[in-house]
Amino acid sequence: MSAHISNVRPEPDPVMVDIVDYVTRYQVKSALAYDTARNCLIDTLGCGLEALSYPACTKLLGPIVPGTVVPNGAKVPGTQFQLDPVQAAFNIGAMIRWLDFNDTWLAAEWGHPSDNLGGILATADWLSRNNVAIGRKPLTMKDVLTGMIKAHEIQGCIALENAFNKVGLDHVVLVKVASAAVVAQMLGLARDEILNAVSLAWVDGQSLRTYRHAPNTGSRKSWAAGDATSRAVRLALIARTGEMGYPSVLSAKGWGFYDVLFKGQPFRFQRPYGTYVMENVLFKIAFPAEFHSQTAVEAAMTLHGQLSAAGKTAADIRQVTIRTHEACIRIIDKKGPLANPADRDHCIQYMAAVPLLFGRLTAEDYEDKVAADPRIDALRDKIVCVEDPQFTADYHDPDKRSIANALTVALNDGTVLPEVVVEYPLGHKRRREDGIPLLVEKFKTNLARRFPARQQQAILAVSLDQARLEAMPVNEYVDLYVI
Numbered sequence: 001m002s003a004h005i006s007n008v009r010p011e012p013d014p015v016m017v018d019i020v021d022y023v024t025r026y027q028v029k030s031a032l033a034y035d036t037a038r039n040c041l042i043d044t045l046g047c048g049l050e051a052l053s054y055p056a057c058t059k060l061l062g063p064i065v066p067g068t069v070v071p072n073g074a075k076v077p078g079t080q081f082q083l084d085p086v087q088a089a090f091n092i093g094a095m096i097r098w099l100d101f102n103d104t105w106l107a108a109e110w111g112h113p114s115d116n117l118g119g120i121l122a123t124a125d126w127l128s129r130n131n132v133a134i135g136r137k138p139l140t141m142k143d144v145l146t147g148m149i150k151a152h153e154i155q156g157c158i159a160l161e162n163a164f165n166k167v168g169l170d171h172v173v174l175v176k177v178a179s180a181a182v183v184a185q186m187l188g189l190a191r192d193e194i195l196n197a198v199s200l201a202w203v204d205g206q207s208l209r210t211y212r213h214a215p216n217t218g219s220r221k222s223w224a225a226g227d228a229t230s231r232a233v234r235l236a237l238i239a240r241t242g243e244m245g246y247p248s249v250l251s252a253k254g255w256g257f258y259d260v261l262f263k264g265q266p267f268r269f270q271r272p273y274g275t276y277v278m279e280n281v282l283f284k285i286a287f288p289a290e291f292h293s294q295t296a297v298e299a300a301m302t303l304h305g306q307l308s309a310a311g312k313t314a315a316d317i318r319q320v321t322i323r324t325h326e327a328c329i330r331i332i333d334k335k336g337p338l339a340n341p342a343d344r345d346h347c348i349q350y351m352a353a354v355p356l357l358f359g360r361l362t363a364e365d366y367e368d369k370v371a372a373d374p375r376i377d378a379l380r381d382k383i384v385c386v387e388d389p390q391f392t393a394d395y396h397d398p399d400k401r402s403i404a405n406a407l408t409v410a411l412n413d414g415t416v417l418p419e420v421v422v423e424y425p426l427g428h429k430r431r432r433e434d435g436i437p438l439l440v441e442k443f444k445t446n447l448a449r450r451f452p453a454r455q456q457q458a459i460l461a462v463s464l465d466q467a468r469l470e471a472m473p474v475n476e477y478v479d480l481y482v483i
Helices: 014-025 031-051 085-097 113-133 141-161 172-186 191-203 220-240 257-261 276-280 291-309 326-332 348-358 374-380 389-396 429-448 453-463 466-471 474-479
Strands: 317-324 383-387 405-411 420-422
Touching: 014 141, 014 172, 014 191, 031 085, 031 113, 031 141, 031 276, 031 429, 031 453, 031 466, 085 113, 085 220, 113 141, 113 172, 113 220, 113 474, 141 172, 141 276, 141 466, 141 474, 172 191, 172 220, 191 220, 291 317, 291 326, 291 348, 291 405, 291 420, 317 348, 326 348, 326 383, 326 389, 348 374, 348 383, 383 389, 429 453, 453 466
Parallel strands: 317 383
Antiparallel strands: 317 405, 405 420
């Protein structure tokens, strides 16, 4: 005897409706959000420019089929590529995420909201070049900043209360959803079409986190977000053809996202969509390291100075204890061999050992040449992590959002150095006054990696001027980055 299954088309899931209403109706009025978005833009593009120095990244870039020419295509900053918007989104997304140096959002789920810039910038540039070709107005960089603010908000607000990591899914699912919503609106889709695009993002295949964790940590974690944001552009373009969507993709019994991939639990929300995420986003300013370790690296740098002042070196260390928060232990507390740079930049012991030894931590320090130094693994073996429940509570407190680490060094002669505690990393909202000037210097350094002085100055003149940047056509701004 068969059970009757209703085939009545349901109303769209409220979670999707809220996303689409936010994208189509919310007016961003926060000057702080726009200023932070501008800083986020230059930092994100700078991270991409630095990644162009690494063949492991550049081998993935360019058109899918060599020699493909796309008239009025989107340009990839720092290169000579001009591509279709889907492949351009992949290129830009892979570049900006490659070195794990762009912005971060930490909550029940983790992630990097500036990953969405791949799809946003590629689509805006492509649209602008085609508009200009037919005598229409291009989009402005304010449109890009607005898209960034909204993509940050969608990804970050879902992440606040919903731990995709606990069901084994990677956070790039949120990049795909946020990019799809923002890009679909940018393409001029009607409200129902944007709903279709968002539903296609949720129904799509979602990435497992296995490439971020032992024993399989690998370089896919550096291009996974590029893949997600480019897939979002593809799905938005499919929705633009009038292709149907799936209104109960989240809530459908037995077949929806909640039942299949989220252990039957609906999403929870802490706050409505606004500008909270962009205003509170975390910048990686000093160190290209997984964000849960940023304060540990800062503390290790301080201890390196103290050791040097006392005439001691890392060889004099008996043990290092890292008092930390639960998320840090779950993600980057590792023992045993580290197979590749992606493995090393997700190991807190490695990220603390290098500054304790050398007084630095750069992207080059994750490469095989530096990792071959036997002193690093010897010191790694002496570093242990212990959870501090208060650090964990402060990590989840929406008024604090700390990412605290505290390091204690015990020496072979019995001396124990005073514990060094760092609650808020340099890129935290509470440290903007100290952090933003250094973020600008980071951008200048990254520009110098790729462009001659005159071109660097042209980019800086626009990028550091809020009003001038916002008014500039997208295609003209991107042209500043062409080599």
